Amino acid sequence: MEVKISTRRTDLTPRLEDYTTEKIGRLDRFVQGLDHAKVHLSEESNPRISEPFQCEVTIEGHGHHVRASHSGPDGFAAVDGATEKLERQLRKLKTRLIRRWQASGDDTILAAAGVETAEAEAEEPPAPRIVKSKKFHIASMTADEAVLELELVNHGFYFFHNSETERAAIVYRREDGDFGLIDEAG
Secondary structure, three states: OEEEEEEEOOOOOHHHHHHHHHHHHHHHHOOOOOOEEEEEEEEOOOOOOOOOEEEEEEEEEOOEEEEEEEEEOOHHHHHHHHHHHHHHHHHHHHHHHHHHHHHHOOHHHHHHHOOOHHHHHHOOOOOOOOOOOOOOOOOEEOHHHHHHHHHHHOOOEEEEEEOOOOEEEEEEEOOOOOEEEEEOOO
């Protein structure tokens, strides 16, 4: 894969250039046929910013565009963070291509991604399945009463019939300690 590096408000040392080219260049192992990557490194001059180095990467090939950016305390950390994000995205892309192939049986989909048929069959993830089922009476109550019930059962959410809207609804505990309400649209 061809890697082009550009900079703004920062010096590109030979060591950082080699490191970036090597890290980004290895990403084509996830999905073959990625033609080129554009890497843009920049540095903010504001001393209050704890992670002033920014790395933005765009990878293209076979009609796919994958993009990630990451900030870090230095150029190497920014490149590492962007590379980790790109690896996750490229794994998802490869999985998506394999699933598309499995649904259609068209080997040209795999060939476009540079994936061997045996590799695709070996990576087939197990299909999600329902492992537990419950039936219960849905009580009619207000959202405030549902919050009280949620606290009593000590779950992350509570499903109920909202007596104010006459529709199905869910109250859930938010990370900030407050509660949220999802109400069925009418």
